[in-house]
Amino acid sequence: MNRRAGTVGGRTYDESDVRIRPSKGSRPRTKTRPSHDDAETAMVVSVDRGRWGCVLDGDPNRRVVTMRARELGRTPIVVGDRVGVVGDLTGRPDTLARIVRVEDRSTVLRRTADDNDPYERIVVANADHLLIVTALADPPPRTGFVERALAAAYAGGLKPILCLTKSDLATPEEFAAHFADLDLPVITAGRDDNLDELWTVLEGHLTALIGHSGVGKSTLVNRLVPDAFRATGVVSGVGKGRHTSTQSVALPLPGSEESDPPRGWVVDTPGIRSFGLAHVTPDQIVDAFDDLQAAVEDCPRGCTHLGPPADPECALDALTGSSHRRAMAVRELLVSVTSHGTEDPSHDAF
Template sequence: MARREYDESDAKVRPNRRGSRPRTKIRPAHEEAVDGTVIAVDRGRFTVQVDDAVVTAVKARELGRRGLVIGDWVKVVGDVSGAPDTLARVVKRLERRNSLSRTADDTDATERVIVANADQLAIVTALADPEPNPRMIDRCLVAAFDAGMDAVLVLTKADLASAEGLRAAYEPLGVTVIETSVRRDGGPEADPGFVRFREELHGITTVLVGYSGVGKSTLVNALVPDAGRAVGIVNDVTGRGRHTSTSAIRYEVPSGGWIVDTPGVRSFGLAHVDPAHFILAFPDIADAADELCPRGCTHESAELGCELDAWAGDVADRHARVDSIRRLLASRAAGDQY
């Protein structure tokens, strides 16, 4: 039997489908896109407030690796009716006015943006159960002021311990200090501290940050009755609360303003903040250092030429704040976390 001869007609060439369409750098204009604000983020899905509608959206491919966080102003296309089982696309993130960030610790190079375009940071601290941690408060203040945000210190469980020491330490810095005793089963309207805190929220966006178990979720549920945030208890052995809020979310307060409830944190790293900015979070100390300390002073100690101890004199709260600055600088250098 004669062997068959093959030619090019026997070869079957499959079209290269992947590269068949010419690539272009021209991106769609999305002229029909509408404005929205990200109010929640959950595993690649974004909840966006568009006028009176709450829309579920995904991030468009053209955004690339640009991350989205709560508070981001965005452009959205697709079905923005907010009807069940509908999905829109976020096609653009507008420029941020500011952003609040933290790192896992002071040696972590990864900056984690918590929220964008916020006006105020509410540092929620319990006066007892768990005990207050001034070092955490100081770190949050530095992060807030570095982001260009105002700060308010909310002291919860005021019926369990005195707030006198914390007031003396932070009110001279211009930080608003509010005491509240709102409980899960209590009437918030009867608590003057809660009423004052609610007034501080009017017309602005406020981010709530604090340890687990300090009462953030209780405050949120009192401010926004239909929020339904889970509340937990503090472990009697460790003195720490269990994480009850697992994701951040923004709520509109019926009396005016917006709040962002964040999961409880165990540390607040400041690797993203220039150490030279630490002292700027304490205006009175910054003025004293500028006037009294020698050029290039690292503010580590009086033995190394720092004049802040002499400035503090016999005033206890001044010494406390100078010590706090030095702890921040030392912990940043050592990579500690609080």
């Protein structure tokens, strides 16, 4: 018998008759993935070291701990994301479900480490409102912080609301006047203030809260959600408080009765020391205002909307009345945001 053919039992065999079973590691992987049509809808309410806390169907009493399914790879999943969940959905201790799908986001609040960092970090997804919590004193309010928060909100599709705390130490009128032409809602929510106006804004919505450490954000959250047990801190001697919240978490706003569904959700975020806006473009900010969005269609290509001398033909200059006042306020916002990128990062850091 030669190496290529031989006779066994009267039958001649050659190399075409050889069948080699592939090893386990060499078997081709199928591209077919399960559809997970039975996945339940959930909202991500917390993230901690590769585990995601979720509530099923928006019900705070149906909480599960989940992991990310292998087929999602490194898909980012953040607080506020609406996801599809399968597996053990009992929520019993030591059980894990799997996130198999992340729905498209309606809004995204992003930040970068600084104004030159191209890597975007998602703070919260699908929030309707951004509540910008600012103290009127101790620490003193900073227009730069609010301006950067506004830029992030406009770019991400969130409706910004300015919330002023510590009104027992200073009056809100002078600081709020800086933003009057932007039609920015302003709510005073000091320790002794009634929160009815704030409740009207929050009800039925997912609202993200941001603010420097020490401005009273956790105190405000504790008033809205008495069972939140969020720590309250003391402002340090250098003007920036200790970070009293270490990670973002979505909290249900309680109804009148314990059995009532939540009146809305608030996302408490860690106290912010720096918030880069490398991902934000002037057009994204302008597009948040319908009247300005229509006007800039007549701007020359490459216009930054900063006005003369940089943009002598900017169409915003041709507006009149309230639109012109708003355009000039937006231009001040653009100038402020773009100029802070070259300043000391400790100044008006957001």
